[in-house]
Amino acid sequence: MDLIHPVDKVGVAEALRQATADRKRLLVVGGRTHIDKGEPWAVDAELWTTQLDGLVAYEPAEMIAVVGAGLRDGELDRILSDGDQEWPYDAPATATVGGVIAAAATSPRRMRVGPIRDSVIEMEMVTGDGRLVRSGARTVKSVTGYDLHKLMTGSLGTLGVIVQVALKVRPRPQARRSVKAAGGLEMGRRLLETVPSAAAVLAMPEVVELRLEGWPEEVERQLEATDRAAGVTVVTEDGAFPSERPWEASPVVAEAAVPPSRLAELLSPPFPDLLGPHLGSWGALLGVGIGWVGLSSSDGELGALRARANALGGIAPVIKGPGGLGTDVPPGLDVHRRLKASLDPAGVLAPGRFWGGI
């Protein structure tokens, strides 16, 4: 497979103009950490964004960082730590900022920090036909025109190539604790009610892991509340959250999204009986509605999980291994097709990778 490795935005624009002229199908690649999400039908070349890794501007008092899309998440984290701030999406250190945004990856701390789309305030992108386009503004509020960056977030590189972004960042919490307690979904639900200010409540089959963040005194108080309700078994200071992701050991991982109150139905018996040897490997973000489910293959189990998610008003795209996004038809399919046709007229960007065969 051909490799295109542009050194700057102009290089990306030239590559896409050429690809459009040649009808050459491209897969946009960052750190390859979210590459399994969505399966393109066929591609002729990979376009790597990893050389677009510059820091354009960072002013802690603005709580805004402007970076090249190829900057690695770990490097961004180091840069922001100098200002005692963070971009709180907890992606792997080798993931690129652009890739995390294109995949709309869910932060384990989403209950506190929200979806990634809320953090992208300005974007430069190159459309499928090689136009360099900017949207948004480097201000925390703006209703200036149409927010193309909203479309690009989660578009899996099917509308354009993200080349630069301005990110809303936040102060790094002064105190951070990860807390484990014995129990499963039911204990998680109880803790969600008892410790409403938790940054995350992650339920797994036998254990619940909470993330407590904030000012030292408030974290202390939440820790006491957790202990009273559940009996804390392990406390880690300043470590990664979650401390482990057992579902990632499975050959296939689906990221189910359902209304938060339906998580128990998604993951409770008798349904998990359908899941083979990886029955036990799931993690559920309570209060958010995300369930990461480990599967042994993308055959019957995945279909069963998707049917269950659909019945609960949700979806279950695969984020690791084969299986694609699913067969759900996006609402406004005609609108989707017209957007694709106008931003990527030759259809060179990862055809078939997105929902609805886009």
Add this chain to the structure above:
Amino acid sequence: MADIDAARLELEEALGTTEVLSDPLALTLYARDASMVEGGCALVAFPHTVEDVVVCMRVAARHALPVVPRGSGTGLAGGATPIGDALVVVTSKMNRIIEVRPEDRLAWVEPGVLNLDLANALAPLGFTYAPDPSSQQTCSIGGNVNTNAGGPHCLAYGVTSSHVLAVDVVLADGTMERFGSEAPEAPGYDLRGILIGSEGTLGIVVGACVRLTPRPPDVRTMLLDFRTVKDCAATVSAIIAGGVVPAAVEMMDQGIVVAAESFAHAGYPTDAAAVLIVEVDGLPEAVNAQARAVESAARDNGVRTIRVAADETERALVWKGRKSAFGAVAQIAPHYHLHDCVVPRTKLVEVLAGVYEIAGRHDLIVTNVFHAGDGNLHPLLSFDRRIPGTLERVLSASEQIVRLCVESGGSLTGEHGIGLEKRDFMPLVFSDVDLGAQACVRAAFDPEGRMNPQKVLPAGARCGDFAMARGMDATQAAQSIPEGSWI
């Protein structure tokens, strides 16, 4: 030529004769919103149901009528000012809170529900709806969605887009779609995200799924006053740089403080050059820690006094002055032009100085009350438009203020929208190619261009690939538009 009478009869048959207006008084009333721009319309319809809206869209499509969605008409940028033979679709009679589901932290509401009514309905359940524009007593959720509305508490909680999980929308062809989901992710591009803030140009919002925010267990509201505007603005940056993101940081200059005080009697220090309202919330421990950090930042920057609201009554009083400030300025002059632009918060000091200088040069009174934490300025020019030449001076000063904000790294509007008022300023912040791509988005939703035409994008903006299909690239296409046709 649109057959207005035929369209009227079809609408009357479906909606009832009382829900369709075409008399001269109604057409004059609905020819404008709360901005200074006046337009005109042919028909005004008041749907009660989603089906009614679908009928409106189909009738408009059949007779090639432009459609202008309208909520409460509180918009300040002319986004709901109709132009030409438009059908104005007013959603204020679709005003039910359909369901509240605390277990999913969401509620479904119709577009005509008023912002404050929603917040009040959620309060007994321990929740609120976080975006709280100053017009929250009268503005509707449908309008909030369309302007991606903000408010004082958006500093910590985020703007409307962060609080709307899904929208039900009737598109120009009469089809209804749900963009977004009750689940945290939905299949497809984030059409929800692009629709929020689209100022009625992509479809009519007929329902919104809003996120419930738990009411904080503790709140502290502080009133800080300063000898100079510079000290006040510097305090804002120092608070943020110190790692605190308060729930709200609002700034009022002396002109506003004096006007608001004589109206609200909130005990504002009328001799101060500027005051800040800072509110912190959360667990009591967090409130204490944040309040200490705020006080320390203020002392480092020469604060004169810090008054902490002792109870809910005093807190309400402090906010009453802030939220009624725009009404209070009627004491200064009969008319005002309220600006909305946004700058990096570290540039507040120099931009404010520039705003005073521009107003002085135009012999206008300017007062400032704004969301300082967000860098979201609201310079308010007071004037009497009956005096010949005044309006021209106001418009000239306004343009210079917009240019100043953009030159300082800011943007055209933080929360009021582009509408008609700022449409022709769009090329100050976007290239022809950027605007062409935005035109593509619009065309994807509304290929016939009948939704709220002439708003947001300047007349020259065309979807780039359409231009290329004719053998031009977007830059050439934009250059082929005659000079001056945007005005």
